[in-house]
Amino acid sequence: MTPLRIAVIFLAFSLAWILLSDELVFLLLDDRVQIQRVQTIKGWAFVLLTSVIIYFLAKRLQSALVRELNTKKRHLVQLRRKAYTDYLTDLPNRRMGLRKLRQLVHQQRPFSLCFIDLDNFKQINDSLGHETGDKVIASIAHNLGAQMDSSQHLIRHGGDEFLVILEGMVDAEPVSALAGRLMQVFALPVMLGEVPLRVTASMGIAQFPRDGVSVGMLMRSAHLALHHSKKYKNCFKLYQDTMSQAVSYRFDLDQRLRQAMVDDEFQVFYQPIFDPHTGSITGAEALLRWPSANGFISPAEFIPVAESGGHIRSLGAMVLRRACEDSCQLSKTLARPLTISINVSPMQFVDGHIFRDLALVLSETGIAPSQVILEITEGVFLNQVIEASEALVQLVAMGVQLSMDDFGQGYSSLSYLRKHPFAYLKIDQLFVQGMEDSDQDLALVEASIAMAKALNIKTVAEGVETQVQLQLLRQLKVDFVQGFYLAKPMPLADYQALLGVHHD
Secondary structure: OHHHHHHHHHHHHHHHHHHHHHHHHHHHHHHHHHHHHHHHHHHHHHHHHHHHHHHHHHHHHHHHHHHHHHHHHHHHHHHHHHHHEEEOOOOEEEEHHHHHHHHHHHHOOOEEEEEEEEHHHHHHHHHHHHHHHHHHHHHHHHHHHHHOOOOEEEEEEEEEEEEEEOOOOOOOOHHHHHHHHHHOOOOOOEEOOOOOOOOOEOOOOOOEEEEEEEHHHHHHHHHHHHHHOOOOOOEEEOOOOHHHHHHHHHHHHHHHHHHHHHHHOOOOEEEEEEEOOOEEEEEEEEEEEEOOOOEEEEEHHHHHHHHHHOOHHHHHHHHHHHHHHHHHHHHHHHHOOOOOEEOOOHHHHHHHHHHHHHHHHHHHHHHHHHHHHEOOHHOOOOOHHHHHHHHHHHHHHHHOOOEEEEOOOOOOOHHHHHHHOOOOOEOOHHHHHHHHOOOOHHHHHHHHHHHHHOOOEEEEOOOOOOOOHHHHHHOOOOOOOOOOOOOOOOEHHHHHHHHOOOOO
């Protein structure tokens, strides 16, 4: 019944009571004193009745308000639980984890923070589906949670990441012992029905206040330690200051690299490739060089930064164009074809950049496609075997030649060599330089050359540094050689001079 209806009913009842009762009193009584006494009793009766009605109405209203308030409280509790609890694992979520970290930092209570990330979890989602991935996450969360006590807090940070907060634990030995116990959780397979699935994880650990005096600094330190453990996988690392220094150096190098690209500081050097039997130069390998005030910055330092920062595509296109232009001009001057070998990063295959860049360079420089040798490492094939296979066929269709670089380093190089249209095999310098002292290295080089000949693939031995190595390679009938003993990488002018080309 609505409040308005109750009010109308009460008003009608009151009016009827007043009018009818007064009429009845005047009809039955003539004595004024009796009428006044009856009117007084009637008034008190009305007041009493009204009080009773108001009491029950107020009681009912109070009950309704209490029920509504309790309902709202339950809803708030549920909303709060949803806001701070991960829906999949029922663990505290990232928001709750950060709140707990801020509380501990505010209270200046020492603790350790473990950042756990599953290794290659994307492959599980891609191959088995996200529903299976969720089951794996839930199972791992349950197993990790079984290792926690009241002072240890497991939090799902998101995706395949977990945080573990260890209150009061900052000594390396007990922290490492607990981290080792947590890593043992991943030694057991996750059971999907009756099918076992093995999942590993990497962990980075930072400690408050030693490794950071704020939540942000501590999270950064733990993440840096995790980044280092990811290099090896299935292990944990405690944060060290050198990790931060390495990241700072990479960041600084990335900024300098960006500016160097704007200022066109990069140079292309050429390392001649020789026929070991005639001693003639058949071509060269184009190598990217970055000069600085203290000499040249090592490609081993800046190439990974260029790849991770997305700059390698622009640098690769620049090297491709400049090397083809120079080689084409030299070939015309000498009236004989010179090959040019160019290293190709796996990142250049992303979104088909290599095809567009190559087609444009071949068209604009006029170099014969057969003079261009693209050196490709095993990294092109990893995680994208089908796409890489199609890409290599497409490159060969454009007329260029392919070389398997660093042969012998990768586990699957032989199978890739057999399946794909390589024209050259480049024997890794570690084996070439070990031939003098190691019968095993000598046997590996000999076997590589014999295998390549059986597959009708030409061989290039890199890293030749002594006369003995050169003589051994001649005896093994390698097709081409390059190395410091023969010629170091050099600027274009020096390469021209070595070829006997005079320039103004």
